[in-house]
Amino acid sequence: MSNFTFLNPFAVLDEPGTYMGDFFSNNFAKKAQAGNVILNLGPQHPSTHGVLRVIVELYGEYVLRSEPILGYLHRSHEKMAEHKTAYGFLPNMGRVDYLNAIGWNWAYTAACEQLAGIEPPERAEYLRVIAAELNRIASHLVWWGAFVLDLGAFTPILYAFDDREWICDILQRVTGSRLTMNYFRFGGVGADGDDRFFSLIREFIPLMRERLKMYKALVTDNVILRRRLEGIGPMDADLCLRYGATGPLVRAAGVPRDVRKSVPYGIYDRFDYNIPVSPVNDNFGRYWVRMEEISESLKIVEQAVERIPPGKIIVDKAPKPAWKLPPGESVYSVEGARGEICVHVISDGGKSPYRVKLRAPGFSNLSVFAEAAQGTILADAIAILGSLDLVIPEIDR
Amino acid sequence: MMTTDAWSEAFREAGALAVTRPDYKRTGLELSAHLPPESLIKAAERLYSEGFSLLFITTADFSEGFLVTYVFDSFTEHKRLALRVLAGDRKDPRVPSIAHIFQGAEWHERESYDFYGVIFEGNPNLVPILFPGDDPIPPPHPKSQEAIASIRKLGFLGEAEWAVAGWELAPEPAKPAAEAKPAAKPADKPAAEAKPADKPVAEAKPADKPAAEAKPAAEAKPADKPAAEAKPAADKSAAEAKPAADKPADGGKEGGK
Amino acid sequence: MEISGISILSLVTIIVACLLVIALMVVNALVMVYVERKGSGFIQRRPGPYEVGPWGTIQAACDAMKLLAKELFVPANVDFFLYFLAPVLAFLPVLALFIPIPFGPFLTTLKVPDGVVLILAFAGFGLLANLLAGYASNNKYGILGAGRAVSQGVAYEIPMILALLAVVFQTGSMNLSEIVEAQGSAPWRWNFLCQPIAFFIYLVTLVAETNRAPFDLPEGESELTAGFHTEYSGMGFALFFLAEYANMLLVSFVCATFFLGGYKGPILDGFWWTFIKAYAVMWFIVWIRWTFPRVRFDQLLNINWKWLLPLSILNLWITAVVIKIV
Numbered sequence: 001m002s003n004f005t006f007l008n009p010f011a012v013l014d015e016p017g018t019y020m021g022d023f024f025s026n027n028f029a030k031k032a033q034a035g036n037v038i039l040n041l042g043p044q045h046p047s048t049h050g051v052l053r054v055i056v057e058l059y060g061e062y063v064l065r066s067e068p069i070l071g072y073l074h075r076s077h078e079k080m081a082e083h084k085t086a087y088g089f090l091p092n093m094g095r096v097d098y099l100n101a102i103g104w105n106w107a108y109t110a111a112c113e114q115l116a117g118i119e120p121p122e123r124a125e126y127l128r129v130i131a132a133e134l135n136r137i138a139s140h141l142v143w144w145g146a147f148v149l150d151l152g153a154f155t156p157i158l159y160a161f162d163d164r165e166w167i168c169d170i171l172q173r174v175t176g177s178r179l180t181m182n183y184f185r186f187g188g189v190g191a192d193g194d195d196r197f198f199s200l201i202r203e204f205i206p207l208m209r210e211r212l213k214m215y216k217a218l219v220t221d222n223v224i225l226r227r228r229l230e231g232i233g234p235m236d237a238d239l240c241l242r243y244g245a246t247g248p249l250v251r252a253a254g255v256p257r258d259v260r261k262s263v264p265y266g267i268y269d270r271f272d273y274n275i276p277v278s279p280v281n282d283n284f285g286r287y288w289v290r291m292e293e294i295s296e297s298l299k300i301v302e303q304a305v306e307r308i309p310p311g312k313i314i315v316d317k318a319p320k321p322a323w324k325l326p327p328g329e330s331v332y333s334v335e336g337a338r339g340e341i342c343v344h345v346i347s348d349g350g351k352s353p354y355r356v357k358l359r360a361p362g363f364s365n366l367s368v369f370a371e372a373a374q375g376t377i378l379a380d381a382i383a384i385l386g387s388l389d390l391v392i393p394e395i396d397r
Numbered sequence: 398m399m400t401t402d403a404w405s406e407a408f409r410e411a412g413a414l415a416v417t418r419p420d421y422k423r424t425g426l427e428l429s430a431h432l433p434p435e436s437l438i439k440a441a442e443r444l445y446s447e448g449f450s451l452l453f454i455t456t457a458d459f460s461e462g463f464l465v466t467y468v469f470d471s472f473t474e475h476k477r478l479a480l481r482v483l484a485g486d487r488k489d490p491r492v493p494s495i496a497h498i499f500q501g502a503e504w505h506e507r508e509s510y511d512f513y514g515v516i517f518e519g520n521p522n523l524v525p526i527l528f529p530g531d532d533p534i535p536p537p538h539p540k541s542q543e544a545i546a547s548i549r550k551l552g553f554l555g556e557a558e559w560a561v562a563g564w565e566l567a568p569e570p571a572k573p574a575a576e577a578k579p580a581a582k583p584a585d586k587p588a589a590e591a592k593p594a595d596k597p598v599a600e601a602k603p604a605d606k607p608a609a610e611a612k613p614a615a616e617a618k619p620a621d622k623p624a625a626e627a628k629p630a631a632d633k634s635a636a637e638a639k640p641a642a643d644k645p646a647d648g649g650k651e652g653g654k
Numbered sequence: 655m656e657i658s659g660i661s662i663l664s665l666v667t668i669i670v671a672c673l674l675v676i677a678l679m680v681v682n683a684l685v686m687v688y689v690e691r692k693g694s695g696f697i698q699r700r701p702g703p704y705e706v707g708p709w710g711t712i713q714a715a716c717d718a719m720k721l722l723a724k725e726l727f728v729p730a731n732v733d734f735f736l737y738f739l740a741p742v743l744a745f746l747p748v749l750a751l752f753i754p755i756p757f758g759p760f761l762t763t764l765k766v767p768d769g770v771v772l773i774l775a776f777a778g779f780g781l782l783a784n785l786l787a788g789y790a791s792n793n794k795y796g797i798l799g800a801g802r803a804v805s806q807g808v809a810y811e812i813p814m815i816l817a818l819l820a821v822v823f824q825t826g827s828m829n830l831s832e833i834v835e836a837q838g839s840a841p842w843r844w845n846f847l848c849q850p851i852a853f854f855i856y857l858v859t860l861v862a863e864t865n866r867a868p869f870d871l872p873e874g875e876s877e878l879t880a881g882f883h884t885e886y887s888g889m890g891f892a893l894f895f896l897a898e899y900a901n902m903l904l905v906s907f908v909c910a911t912f913f914l915g916g917y918k919g920p921i922l923d924g925f926w927w928t929f930i931k932a933y934a935v936m937w938f939i940v941w942i943r944w945t946f947p948r949v950r951f952d953q954l955l956n957i958n959w960k961w962l963l964p965l966s967i968l969n970l971w972i973t974a975v976v977i978k979i980v
Contacts, residue, residue, distance in 0.1 A: 023531030027524055039794050047876040061798070061951065071527035078512070079538060114425060150876045152867060152948020158698040218945075224868060225947050241472055243501035244451045255472050262475045327551055331425035331468060331477060333452075344455045344468065346553070348546040359453035359468075367504045378798075379950045382877045396527060 024069045028055045036064060039378075043072045047150045047382045050392035054369070056381065063381045066370050070363075073396040081356035086112050086347075087186065087321045089356070094180035096358060097394035099142055102128075102135035102171075103336035104394075105184040108356075110265065111332035111343040112186055115325055121315060124188035125267045126308040130201070131171060131183055132334075133297040133304070137208070138167040139337035140290045140297075143389045147287070148219055150386035151228050156219050163211055166204045173197045186323065188314025201305050205298050212295060220291065229284035233372050233384035236281055243371075244364040247339025248293070248389065252278040252285035259335040270307075273299045286387045325353055338362050338389050362388070362395040399447055401427050404478060405558060407443055412436030415560035426468070429479040431554060431566060434492050437467075437482050441495040444469050449478070451495075454505035456513045458540045460547040461566065463490045463515050467502075481554065483566065484515050494519035512538040664764070668753070671763035675752040683899040687714035690940050697944045721895075724888035729792060732885070736790035741886065741893035744783035747776045748900040755907045756831040758917045758925030769830040770822055773908060774815055777863070780901060781807035784865075784872060787894070788882035799881025802951060803872035806862060809958045810869075814859035816966035817852040820973045821845055821912045834916030839923060844915040851969040853913045855962055857938075860905040862954070864898060866939055868946040871954055906935040 021029065021040075029038055042053035051072035057065040077096055081089045093108045094101040106128060113120065120128070141164045145157030168178040174191045175181040183190050219225060235245070237253045250257050258275040260268040276292035278285035327349035333342045339361025346355040365388045373381040399407070405416045408430035415431045432440055449469040456465050462485035469478045484490030494517035496503040506517040507526035514536035517523060524530050540546075548554060548566050557564060688703070688711060695702025703710030728737065754769030756762040766772055781804060788800020822828055824845070825836045837844050846853040862869040873881040883894045910916055910931035919927035949957070 023524075023529070027522075027530065037794060039798075041877075046879055071525070071529070074527040076537070082540075082544075111425070114423060117423065148947060152870070152874075152876060153946060154694075154867075155698050155944050158700060162699060219947075222947065224949055227953060228947060228950060237472065241448065241450045242445075242499055244453075244499065245501070246450075250472065257472050327553075329419075329424055329426075329553065331479075333425070333470075333477075340452065340470075342452055342468070344453070344466070346455075346457055348551055350544075350546075354546060355455065355457040357453060357455035363504065364453075364501050367501050371500070377950065377952065378877050379874070379948075 024053075024067075025055055028057070028065075028067050031065070032057050033064070041382075042069075047386065048392075049146055049386075049390055052366075052390060052392050052395070054385065056373075056378070058378065061378045063373050063376055063378060066373050066381065068366055068369055070366075070392075070396050073393050075393070075397065077397045078356055078358060081353050083352060085322060085352055086325045086345075087319060087323055089353070090184070091180075091182045093184075094177070094182045095393065096360070096397060097336070097338070097341075097362075097391050098179055099139040099391050100135055100337040100341075100394075101179070101181040102132045102175075102183060103334055103341050104358075105182065106132055106266075107332055107334045107336070107341040107343040108345075108358075109184040109186060110334065111330045111345045112325060114332055115328055115330035115345060115347065116186070116319070118187045118315060118319070120188045121312045122267075122309050123192070123311040124313045126304050127174070127189045127193060127313060128184065128266055129268065129271075130193070130301055130304045130308075131174065131181075131189070133301045134167050134171055134201070135181070136337045137294050137297050137301075138164045138171075140294050141167075143290060143337075144215070144287075147383075147386040147389075148225070150382055151225060153219065153222075153225070156215070159211070159215070163208060166200070166207070170197060170200045170204060173200070185314055185318060187318040188312070192313045198305055198308075201301060205302050208298055209295070212291070215291070220287070226284065228379075228383060229287055229387075230280070230282060232283045232380050233376065233387060234280075234282045235368060235372055239368060239371065243368045245339070245368050246361050246364065247336070248286050248289045249339065249365055249368065251276060252289045253281040254278065259333050259340055263333065265332075265334060268300075271300045271303050273297075273303075283383055283387045286389075290389070322351075324349060324351060333359075336361055338391065338394070339365055358397055360394045360397060362390050362392075363397075366390055366395055401476070404428050404476075405430075408432070408440055408480075409559060411440040411443060413440070413559075415554070415557040415564045415566070417555040418558045419555050426477050426479050428476075429466075429481060429554065431481045431483070431560075431564070434482050434484070437480065437493055438495060438498070440480055441467070441498045444478070444480075445498050448472055449476075451499040451502050451505070452477075454502065454509055456509040456515055456538075458513060458538065458545065459551075459553070460545050461485065461549070462487060463513050463539075464548060464553075465492050465509065465515060467495070483548075490515045492517055494523075496520050510536075512536055514539075668763055671753075672749060675749060675763070678752075679748065679896065679900045679903065682903050683896050684714040684718065686899045686902065686936065686940075687717065689937070690943075693937065693940045694944045697941070718892065721888055721892040726890060727885075727887040729885050732792045733790040736786045737885075738890075740783050740787035740790060741890045741897075743786065744780055744897040745893045745900065747779035747783075748897060748904060751776045751904050752907075754830050755904075756834055756911060756916055757907075757928050759923060761917075761925045762831060765829065765831050768828045770818055770828045773904075774811070774818070777811065778807075780897065783897070784882045787886065788872075791882075791885035793885050795878045795880070795884045796882050799872045799874065799878045799884070802874065802878075803865065803882055806865075806869070806871055806951075806954060809955055810859045810862040810962075813855050813958065813962040813966040814863060816963075816970050817849075817855040817859065818908075818912060820849055820852040820966075820970050823970065823973045823977055824849065830911050830916075834911055834918060837915045837918060839915070839918045839920060841915070841920065844913065844918075846913040849913065849969075849973070851965060852973075855966050855969070856909060856913065858957075858962060860909060860935075861939060861942065862958075864901045864905055864939070866898075866902070867943040868948050869954060870943075870948060871951050874948065874951075876948070902936055902939060903932065906932040906939070909935045 025038065025040060032038055037058040039056050039058050040053065041056060042048040043051040048054060053069040053072065055067050055069060056063050077092050080092060093104040096104045141160040145160030148156040171181060172178050174193050174197055175183040235249060235253055237250065237255050240250045240253050254277060256275050256277045259265065261275050273296045276289050276296060278289050325347035327347050329346045331342060331344045333340050341361055342359035344357035345353050348354040369385060369388060373384050376384065405428060408416050413430040413432050417429045419426045419429055421427050430440065449471050452468045452470050454465060454467050456463050462483050465482045465484060467480040482492050484492050492515055494506055496506060497519065503520055503522065504526055506520050507523060509515045510517060510523055511525050511528045528534060554566055692702040703713035706712045706716050751773050753763045754766040754772050784803035785800045788796040788803065821833060825833045827833060865872050883891060886894060907928065910928050914931040917923055917925055917928045
């Protein structure tokens with residue numbers, strides 16, 4: 001006697017009590033058609049990279065509807081900012097997005113500097129660019145490995161981590177940490193790069209270029225991978241615009257929007273590099289854009305290491321830990337690895353910022369998913385999810 | 398491609414209460430428009446038609462109410478614009494949703510709903526996004542009585558490039574706008590002090606009957622419809638609200654048109 | 655003495671051989687786990703297991719011990735009988751499949767006249783086990799994996815049969831020993847050269863039939879977590895694991911027998927040649943697993959129905975015509 005029907009995976013949803021779920025799955029199930037399967041991907045699932053949860057309504061293996069559920073890693077960074085001094089909130093920035101800590105460092109530091117009118121010295125600007133670009137490469141590498149892992153190839157992620165190890169070693173010398181880096185200070189950076197730091201970078205650049213060739217031969221030109229990516233999950237410019245998607249998503253959609261070029265912050269206007277814009281807006285376009293960005297970032301790092309001037313790394317009379325932000329508001333965008341990182345600081349001149357809004361690119365990018373994944377096969381939906389380059393702590397903040 | 402001046406004019410047409418032009422070097426914003434809730438959708442539609450994208454929504458708690466700031470940026474050119482709406486009623490803060498124009502706003506609005514309890518009318522799925530849905534917790538972000546700041550005292554929105562007469566969020570030591578101030582003062586100030594939070598709502602109510610009628614109908618119907626239905630109503634009410642706003646301050650007409 | 659046509663002696667031989675085959679399967683699983691780990695480590699530029707025993711050789715045995723000692727977690731509302739039947743059903747039929755395999759000239763459990771039919775008939779049991787496992791474990795991932803397992807297994811069995819049939823046509827016998835004998839000692843007389851299409855088709859289908867990457871859709875880790883065996887832990891999982899490696903071993907032996915000359919080699923015919931060839935094929939399976947991404951399910955079926963099946967039919971037809979002419 002089978003009791004299989006007792007808790008039916010094919011639960012008929014219009015029968016009350018047959019579907020047992022939490023608030024979000026019940027909320028999602030309200031609009032589901034009877035007879036379809038509602039599948040919970042996550043929060044513990046191999047391809048949701050952390051604790052994202054996606055509820056999908058399946059007809060066979062076709063995704064009819066989906067809804068990402070967030071908040072499993074919400075740590076109230078924004079509320080924390082209101083209880084710390086502006087300076088004391090700096091370490092949090094390394095923890096918002098663990099793969100792109102420097103990008104967040106930059107956004108928050110620069111937002112406060114903009115409000116207070118502080119100009120970091122020349123050498124600090126170069127060090128910032130070097131750190132940010134290396135961090136972008138590291139982030140893209142991890143994305144690349146994890147994305148190809150989503151497509152079922154296990155080996156590339158270990159190659160990617162092998163290369164990322166170099167970047168961790170390099171950045172460790174100046175930031176003191178390998179993951180949750182806290183490098184930027186108001187008016188400069190925390191530490192100067194020593195000779196070993198620069199020689200490691202000079203060693204790393206040609207090595208990484210060789211590796212990129214190998215990755216192209218091994219992974220990018222693989223016919224199975226191409227078939228899994230090409231034509232899957234097209235996202236046009238209008239879709240990106242409506243959802244506020246930024247970063248590689250819009251560049252894959254053919255919009256040459258990169259904050260480094262459109263609003264050259266820091267000293268990005270002094271370097272010679274391109275913004276890769278993909279002619280195709282599918283998964284492969286996003287893949288290609290990120291792979292190209294690695295080589296463009298290498299160019300920037302190469303130039304920055306050549307040209308870095310001697311000098312101070314932090315302004316004189318740099319803000320102390322008890323420094324108070326002047327009253328007012330400040331919005332500052334930087335181009336993170338995942339898109340436009342934006343920090344909105346509101347200050348009333350008190351001990352701590354009055355309100356800090358962290359605009360996570362992944363948050364807006366993920367909101368595209370429900371529309372992009374509609375009507376695809378489950379495996380393609382997973383591929384689209386991977387192509388968005390999600391880092392859950394950043395999305396949940 | 399619209400210049401900042403053209404945007405200033407566009408927001409004015411959309412029914413803005415005030416348009417300020419913050420110092421870009423210091424704030425990173427080129428233009429900021431303070432809108433009454435009912436003209437938000439019109440302004441957002443205008444921004445969408447010009448290829449702007451919603452970057453994020455910041456809600457901040459002030460003694461005047463919850464100030465909801467929408468920051469937009471264009472895909473083709475760099476121009477960061479902010480729309481601001483004050484949800485004045487602290488007990489029941491309500492702002493119209495723009496999720497039918499910018500679908501990405503849905504999540505940002507839900508986040509504000511989580512943190513501050515601001516209700517975005519017309520949001521297709523206004524349930525908690527970062528907080529648990531089945532075990533609701535009170536919104537954690539509103540400030541305590543000691544910590545709360547005032548938009549006016551802080552001069553947070555800055556000097557208005559243009560404002561309706563008696564704009565209740567004008568910075569307090571308003572020096573350059575001195576000629577507008579004395580006119581607004583005798584009629585407006587006592588009312589503003591008596592119930593600063595309710596004011597925009599209280600003023601809008603008698604004027605816009607069509608809007609008031611449209612709202613309950615909108616809530617009963619599916620998510621897409623109210624936007625289309627509310628639009629003419631919102632336009633009309635915005636147009637009607639202006640003379641109503643001007644009325645108590647007779648001297649403020651030069652600011653109105 | 656004879657019991658219904660089988661002598662007591664051959665009955666004893668069969669029993670002993672079956673025990674040896676069981677031992678082989680278990681030892682093979684231990685060896686292959688080690689080879690797979692070291693191999694993937696080599697491919698991925700990392701050491702692989704090196705802590706337990708010399709060069710990490712005892713790692714697989716330790717893992718087996720761990721799996722034995724683990725709690726057998728049974729989720730709520732499973733179909734109890736089918737849930738426990740499935741892993742056993744996955745493992746046991748593989749035993750019967752080894753009966754006709756000629757490991758060496760004299761090292762054959764039973765020289766079955768229709769050995770091919772026996773192998774192909776019993777191969778379907780693994781599929782049934784996967785279906786039952788997915789169905790009984792009361793899990794949506796499981797049921798999706800089971801559905802995939804069945805449609806994939808059924809689909810890929812056909813070109814596999816047709817590929818083997820081409821060799822059978824050529825040899826004129828279904829007896830595996832005779833197929834080996836028909837191939838000469840020299841490598842250029844082996845079937846993979848005169849049946850290249852069949853060999854290629856068989857190589858593709860053997861990966862799909864054993865549910866190994868890039869055709870591991872029933873387990874499809876990135877979307878279905880673990881597919882049909884999501885809810886199995888401890889020994890339930892271990893049996894599926896064992897069955898997977900036993901299946902790999904079987905298809906590799908069949909490949910060696912049909913296409914690579916079986917126990918025949920350039921020098922000194924014997925069972926060692928069968929093992930060398932079979933393990934070379936196994937290494938091939940391991941190698942592609944750690945190199946390729948996974949195909950999508952509709953692509954998987956398209957490869958089969960649109961390419962492999964017509965190709966295998968064509969190959970069979972050509973073989974038939976050539977044999978008729980020659």
